[in-house]
Amino acid sequence: MPRILAIANRKGGVGKTTTTVNVATAMAAAGKKVLVIDLDPQGNASTSMGVNKKGRMTSSYEVLIGTHKLSEAIVWTEIPNFSLVPSSPDLAGAEIELVDMPKREFALKNAIAKEAVNYDYVLIDCPPSLSLVTINALVAADAVIVPLQCEFLALEGITDLIRNINVIKKNFNPRLALHGVVLTMYDKRNNLTQMVEDDVRAFFGKKVYNTVIPRNVRVSEAPSHGKPVLIYDFRCPGSQAYISLTGEVLKREKELLAC
Ligand SMILES: Nc1ncnc2c1ncn2[C@@H]1O[C@H](COP(=O)(O)OP(=O)(O)O)[C@@H](O)[C@H]1O
Numbered sequence: 521m522p523r524i525l526a527i528a529n530r531k532g533g534v535g536k537t538t539t540t541v542n543v544a545t546a547m548a549a550a551g552k553k554v555l556v557i558d559l560d561p562q563g564n565a566s567t568s569m570g571v572n573k574k575g576r577m578t579s580s581y582e583v584l585i586g587t588h589k590l591s592e593a594i595v596w597t598e599i600p601n602f603s604l605v606p607s608s609p610d611l612a613g614a615e616i617e618l619v620d621m622p623k624r625e626f627a628l629k630n631a632i633a634k635e636a637v638n639y640d641y642v643l644i645d646c647p648p649s650l651s652l653v654t655i656n657a658l659v660a661a662d663a664v665i666v667p668l669q670c671e672f673l674a675l676e677g678i679t680d681l682i683r684n685i686n687v688i689k690k691n692f693n694p695r696l697a698l699h700g701v702v703l704t705m706y707d708k709r710n711n712l713t714q715m716v717e718d719d720v721r722a723f724f725g726k727k728v729y730n731t732v733i734p735r736n737v738r739v740s741e742a743p744s745h746g747k748p749v750l751i752y753d754f755r756c757p758g759s760q761a762y763i764s765l766t767g768e769v770l771k772r773e774k775e776l777l778a779c
């Protein structure tokens with residue numbers, strides 16, 4: 521069975537999608553078979569990978585509401601070892617359809633369990649909410665990676681998420697772990713960045729990855745070229761940081777599996 525990692529934070533624009541796509545790329549380059557599931561109705565992970573909706577593709581929406589199998593929604597990307605389940609704007613309405621379903625919190629978990637046996641990693645790019653869609657991701661996941669932007673009130677949104685992780689752990693998924701917190705769009709010239717970093721490291725301790733992702737214009741350019749920044753500009757500081765982060769993620773995987 522694959523290891524399943526959800527990339528989540530209730531806030532939008534903190535680097536969830538960028539982290540999902542680039543950690544997945546670095547994992548694929550390291551020889552892991554990776555599946556990214558785009559669970560955000562905005563579909564930024566799909567667009568970032570150059571997967572555009574031509575006609576009507578089967579998406580994570582159909583998988584979630586159970587009309588299609590996961591395998592029917594998987595598309596290959598240009599990167600070897602990296603496949604993707606695209607999202608659809610319909611996902612925004614999945615909430616309402618899920619409410620009446622039996623075992624509604626387990627829809628994604630069950631879909632993955634039957635169909636993703638050939639992957640080493642499944643990374644789930646969550647929407648910026650604590651909706652039933654996100655709950656499905658957290659119920660399916662072994663662990664959560666939380667991207668956090670060093671800005672005022674950064675900790676506020678994250679304490680909600682931690683509370684939610686604990687509720688899901690208690691009620692649906694006892695194995696769910698916090699994988700780690702990654703500081704994104706890091707700007708060392710900004711005093712606030714340093715203050716927030718100190719707070720976050722004091723609060724989460726070793727759970728904060730040593731690697732920080734610098735604010736880097738190449739990272740923000742890459743999605744419009746339909747490529748992860750690792751492919752768009754391998755040498756830029758953002759790419760190098762994502763390689764280093766992925767090394768830490770894989771190392772921590774060994775530690776998590778050992779305990
Ligand atoms: N390290 C970075 N440097 C510069 N821009 C970034 C960086 N990480 C993300 N961005 C940009 O910030 C915006 C939000 O990032 P994104 O990953 O889409 O966040 P989320 O998925 O949490 O909404 C995007 O336009 C993205 O290209």
Ligand SMILES: [Mg+2]
Nearest residue numbers: 536537560564
């Ligand atoms: Mg996103």
